[in-house]
Amino acid sequence: MTSKPTLDDGLRARKRAATQAGLEQAALALALEHGYENVTVDMICDAGMVSQRTFFNYFGTKEGAFLGTPPPMPADAELARFVRGGGADVLGDLVGLITAALVDQEPDPGILRSRRMLIERTPELLGRENTRITELEESLTLLVLERFRTQGRSEEFTPGLEDEARMAVTLAGSVMRFSMQKWFTGGFTGSPGELLRHSIALARRIAAAGNEAPPS
Amino acid sequence: MTSKPTLDDGLRARKRAATQAGLEQAALALALEHGYENVTVDMICDAGMVSQRTFFNYFGTKEGAFLGTPPPMPADAELARFVRGGGADVLGDLVGLITAALVDQEPDPGILRSRRMLIERTPELLGRENTRITELEESLTLLVLERFRTQGRSEEFTPGLEDEARMAVTLAGSVMRFSMQKWFTGGFTGSPGELLRHSIALARRIAAAGNEAPPS
DNA sequence: CGTCCTGCGTGCAGCTACTGTAAATTTATT
DNA sequence: AATAAATTTACAGTAGCTGCACGCAGGACG
Numbered sequence A, B: 001m002t003s004k005p006t007l008d009d010g011l012r013a014r015k016r017a018a019t020q021a022g023l024e025q026a027a028l029a030l031a032l033e034h035g036y037e038n039v040t041v042d043m044i045c046d047a048g049m050v051s052q053r054t055f056f057n058y059f060g061t062k063e064g065a066f067l068g069t070p071p072p073m074p075a076d077a078e079l080a081r082f083v084r085g086g087g088a089d090v091l092g093d094l095v096g097l098i099t100a101a102l103v104d105q106e107p108d109p110g111i112l113r114s115r116r117m118l119i120e121r122t123p124e125l126l127g128r129e130n131t132r133i134t135e136l137e138e139s140l141t142l143l144v145l146e147r148f149r150t151q152g153r154s155e156e157f158t159p160g161l162e163d164e165a166r167m168a169v170t171l172a173g174s175v176m177r178f179s180m181q182k183w184f185t186g187g188f189t190g191s192p193g194e195l196l197r198h199s200i201a202l203a204r205r206i207a208a209a210g211n212e213a214p215p216s
Numbered sequence C: 001c002g003t004c005c006t007g008c009g010t011g012c013a014g015c016t017a018c019t020g021t022a023a024a025t026t027t028a029t030t
Numbered sequence D: 001a002a003t004a005a006a007t008t009t010a011c012a013g014t015a016g017c018t019g020c021a022c023g024c025a026g027g028a029c030g
Helices: A011-034 A041-048 A053-058 A062-067 A076-085 A090-103 A109-121 A123-150 A160-187 A192-208 B011-033 B043-046 B050-061 B062-067 B078-087 B090-103 B110-120 B123-150 B159-184 B192-208
Strands: none
Touching: A011 A053, A011 A062, A011 A109, A041 A053, A041 B062, A041 B078, A053 A062, A062 A076, A062 A109, A076 A090, A076 A123, A090 A123, A090 A160, A090 A192, A090 B192, A109 A160, A123 A160, A123 B123, A160 A192, A160 B159, A160 B192, A192 B090, A192 B159, A192 B192, B011 B043, B011 B050, B011 B062, B011 B110, B043 B050, B043 B110, B050 B062, B062 B110, B062 B123, B078 B090, B078 B123, B090 B123, B090 B159, B090 B192, B110 B123, B110 B159, B159 B192
């Protein structure tokens, strides 16, 4: 039952990958030209030379072809490092973790960039993308909890530990969304790493403001 | 052409409101019983005794009937107060602003609560709700900028001012999402106001952590 | 009161996303 | 080459959603 590695390099797998890539590219190109709403699934199928049914076998939904492969969950190695190697900077480490996952998800920066452009200008896709991030947050929260425990913080002694984990993840998500938007629309001049550090610093500063002077 | 106040109290308007409320309640009740996915628009129409076409005249989309009236944009008075009366606590003030808008949007807490429950357990609705928040953030960002300018901070002297506004709004959105979820699922024992303060404090604490001790 | 007008509800025809099913085609295995 | 397993496809059907044109009732006006 376990001895069927399902070759990644057979003719079968190669064709599959080609078809999928073709459909994704076609979808992206069509949407950038005509706008997401004006692209029908049938158009994409024509361009990719498959039946509509096959399209749905691949992506399940129209949006799927535009958003790319679903959940950018980090690799185990990264996860372990995050859980064990972490210091006090949960926020920074989380952002780094998510970023790494996003990067090795789609090697082609060109695709990635046009995809982001499309998403940014299409409310429906933007919403769906945010939903994905939210779903990802679910599992990240567990990770953070794990990390907290590794650091010796138990739920018994800190009642709000789970809340703290969830909030940390939520904040990280905010930083990611902010950075993405700035990167793909605002024309940030600098490396992604800089941008992320900049975003985090900004978040810290704003969160801190108003802390010393509580309202009347 | 512009001088038609469209009475809010005529028989017409009352009927309208009744129909809409009826449909919303029916939708909510049906979804809580059968699950969102298993409720068809036709079912809601039957329960509300209107044609399908009328349903879409009211809500435009199936989700609309479940999410309630679209954008909880604050009243002008609140807005003015936010822009002018603000101190350094942008985050807190923003959260207060959004909360106020949400509250006087739906006077009935029962409806509000069951709606939240449904949304929370329905990924599709959750996503759509997030999209709404995102759209709202667009205009809130402008507000924050306005406030900054009122406080004498000009874009000329602080290049990142727009970024700062957007980040503030994004963070406020995070706090709101966190609070909502905690309130409607986690069973928070206390007043909404307390919960919000708690959330903000938590966000501040996490953002601050790791600030003093940069990674090696 | 009667009349006109305008807003609103409705039926209908049609498009698009999406799914189940079973047959046809292609690739892998022996 | 024969068989098995994986994919693709055609076909039919459901559900969300829209444009259009008709009819009726609420409301303004004389």
